Amino acid sequence: MTDGPDQAEIARVRDLLGAARHVACLTGAGISAASGVPTYRGAHTGRTVGGALWDGLRVEDWATPAGYARDPQRVWKWYSDRRVQLGELAPNAGHVALAELEKRLTARGGAFTLATQNIDALHQRAGSVNVLALHGSLLRIRCSVCPYRREVGHEPIAAIPACPDCGARLRPDVVWFGEMLPQDVWTAAADAAGDCDVFLTAGTSAVVYPAAGLVEIAAATGATTVEVNLEPTPASSLVDVALQGPADELLPQLVA
Numbered sequence: 383m384t385d386g387p388d389q390a391e392i393a394r395v396r397d398l399l400g401a402a403r404h405v406a407c408l409t410g411a412g413i414s415a416a417s418g419v420p421t422y423r424g425a426h427t428g429r430t431v432g433g434a435l436w437d438g439l440r441v442e443d444w445a446t447p448a449g450y451a452r453d454p455q456r457v458w459k460w461y462s463d464r465r466v467q468l469g470e471l472a473p474n475a476g477h478v479a480l481a482e483l484e485k486r487l488t489a490r491g492g493a494f495t496l497a498t499q500n501i502d503a504l505h506q507r508a509g510s511v512n513v514l515a516l517h518g519s520l521l522r523i524r525c526s527v528c529p530y531r532r533e534v535g536h537e538p539i540a541a542i543p544a545c546p547d548c549g550a551r552l553r554p555d556v557v558w559f560g561e562m563l564p565q566d567v568w569t570a571a572a573d574a575a576g577d578c579d580v581f582l583t584a585g586t587s588a589v590v591y592p593a594a595g596l597v598e599i600a601a602a603t604g605a606t607t608v609e610v611n612l613e614p615t616p617a618s619s620l621v622d623v624a625l626q627g628p629a630d631e632l633l634p635q636l637v638a
C-alpha cells in the first residue's frame with residue numbers, strides 16, 4: 383500500500399462508477415507494469431523496466447514501418463522475444479478490477495467499453511469482454527502487403543515467415559508510428575468516449591495520439607473524467623479527478 387490519494391477522492395470515484403450508465407476506459411502500459419510488462423516511457427515501479435530502451439533502441443526509433451524495413455530480422459526477433467516473455471506473465475489486480483467493473487455494469491443493464499493501447503491481451507485474459515485493442519496484438523501476425531493475418535502463440539518464431547497468399551514478408555499485427563489505427567476499432571472507441579458518463583484513463587503517459595485524444599473527446603462531451611497514473615501526465619490538467627498511484631492498487635479500491 384502506498385500513501386496515494388485520500389480516501390474521500392477514492393470514495394467519490396467509487397460513487398461515480400456505481401451510478402454510471404456507461405463507463406469507458408483507456409489503458410496503457412502502466413496497467414501491465416505490475417505484471418512485469420515493461421512500459422515505454424515515464425515513471426515505473428521496482429517491478430518492471432520503464433522508459434524502455436530495448437537493445438539500445440527507443441520505441442520511436444524502431445516501432446515504425448521504416449524501422450522494420452531497415453532491420454527486419456532484429457525487429458522481428460524483438461517481437462518474438464516479447465511474445466515468449468508474455469507467456470510467462472499473468473494479469474494483475476488492476477486488470478481484474480476492470481473486468482469486475484464490466485461484469486457489474488452489464489449485470490445491471492449498463493455498458494462498459496475498454497479501449498487499450500496495450501498489445502499484451504492481459505485484459506482479455508483477466509476476463510474483460512468488450513475490449514478495443516487500439517494498437518493491435520502481439521499474438522497476431524499479418525502480411526505486410528495483402529490482408530492475410532493469423533493468430534500465434536507464445537512459442538518463438540525465429541525466421542520471418544513468408545505470406546502463404548502472396549509471398550511477402552509477414553510482420554507483427556501491431557500499429558506502428560505513422561500507421562492508421564484499425565478504423566472500426568478507433569470509431570468504436572471514439573463513439574464510446576463521446577457516449578460515456580464516466581471516462582477512466584489508467585497507466586498511460588497520454589502522449590501518443592490519437593489514443594490520448596479519447597479523454598479530450600470524453601471531457602468535451604460532458605463525461606466525468608478520472609485518471610489513475612504513477613505520475614502527472616498531459617491529461618492530468620484536463621481530468622476532473624487525477625489519482626496518483628499504482629493502478630494495481632488504486633483500481634481495486636475504486637471498484638470495491
Ligand code: BJW
Pocket residue numbers: 409410411412413415416421422423424425426427433441445499500501517556557558559560561562563584585586587588589590591592610611612613615627628629630
Ligand atoms: C503506471 C504504473 C503503474 C508506470 N500504475 N501507472 C502530433 C504530433 C506529433 C506526432 C503525432 C501527433 N499526432 C499523431 C502523431 C503521430 C504519432 C504520435 O502520437 N506521436 C507522439 C509520440 C507525438 N501517432 C501515430 O503515429 C499513430 N497513428 C496515427 O496518428 O495515424 C494517423 C497518421 C498516419 C500517418 C501519418 C500521420 C498520422 C500510431 C501510434 C502507434 C503507437 N504504437 C506503439 C507501439 C506498439 C507496438 C509495440 O509495442 O511494439 O504503441 S508506441 C507505444 O506507445 C505503444 C503504446 O501503446 C503507446 C502508448 O504508450 P503508453 O501505453 O501510454 O505507455 P507509456 O510507457 O508511454 O506510459 C506508461 C505510463 O504508466 C507512464 O505515465 C507511467 O508513469 C505509468 N505507470 N507504472 C500506474 N504501476
Ligand code: ZN
Pocket residue numbers: 525526527528529530545546547548549550
Ligand atoms: Zn500477403
